[in-house]
Amino acid sequence: MEKLNIGIILGSTRQGRVSPQVGNWLKDIADKRGDANYEIVDLADFKLSFLGEGTGEEPALTAWTDKLSSLDGFVFVAAEYNHSITGVLKNALDSARDQWHNKAAGIVSYGSTGGARAAEHLRGILGELEVADVRVHPTLSLFTDFENFSTFKPAELHLTNVNLMLDQVVAWSGALKTLR
Numbered sequence: 335m336e337k338l339n340i341g342i343i344l345g346s347t348r349q350g351r352v353s354p355q356v357g358n359w360l361k362d363i364a365d366k367r368g369d370a371n372y373e374i375v376d377l378a379d380f381k382l383s384f385l386g387e388g389t390g391e392e393p394a395l396t397a398w399t400d401k402l403s404s405l406d407g408f409v410f411v412a413a414e415y416n417h418s419i420t421g422v423l424k425n426a427l428d429s430a431r432d433q434w435h436n437k438a439a440g441i442v443s444y445g446s447t448g449g450a451r452a453a454e455h456l457r458g459i460l461g462e463l464e465v466a467d468v469r470v471h472p473t474l475s476l477f478t479d480f481e482n483f484s485t486f487k488p489a490e491l492h493l494t495n496v497n498l499m500l501d502q503v504v505a506w507s508g509a510l511k512t513l514r
């Protein structure tokens with residue numbers, strides 16, 4: 335059977351962001367499993383216009399929707415900004431519709447309280463987009479998993495949760511593929 339394609343979506347684009355460190359750590363763990371094709375999907379590479387401000391046919395938007403179409407499931411790397419997800423991630427979520435449907439997702443969040451508030455907002459949005467979000471949710475603390483809030487040094491204990499989350503993402507992504 336063909337392997338599933340799972341995108342690890344970096345949900346922040348600001349200068350000095352930490353999401354690439356978190357995404358690369360996740361990809362290393364995921365690649366060792368050998369159970370799916372995992373790839374980093376960096377929102378900074380797409381440079382999407384704000385929804386409604388482009389023509390609707392601009393190459394960046396087509397590249398984004400094509401990328402989503404190629405994926406069976408997602409892992410969102412979600413930073414917490416003002417108790418929610420980042421604006422750039424919300425815009426990227428809003429900028430596609432059918433391409434999200436009947437797929438699965440895990441969330442890895444970070445912030446002062448593990449990004450929990452951002453993750454809970456994200457779950458609500460995913461429901462509307464018909465993305466099945468899995469239960470296991472690794473939460474990374476800016477205080478204990480980062481040095482100086484900028485250098486990622488994850489505690490060992492997260493490894494178990496990341497693998498449990500990926501178990502669920504792979505299982506549900508495979509199951510939902512049969513609906514598409």
Ligand SMILES: Cc1cc2nc3c(=O)[nH]c(=O)nc-3n(C[C@H](O)[C@H](O)[C@H](O)COP(=O)(O)O)c2cc1C
Nearest residue numbers: 346348350351352353413414415416417445446447
């Ligand atoms: C505009 C802004 C708002 C933020 N608001 C929160 C917040 O409400 N709660 C929190 O835990 N951290 C908050 N933070 C801290 C971020 O979680 C932290 O800077 C994190 O590194 C951001 O992710 P990034 O480096 O990938 O951009 C905020 C950061 C920014 C830039």
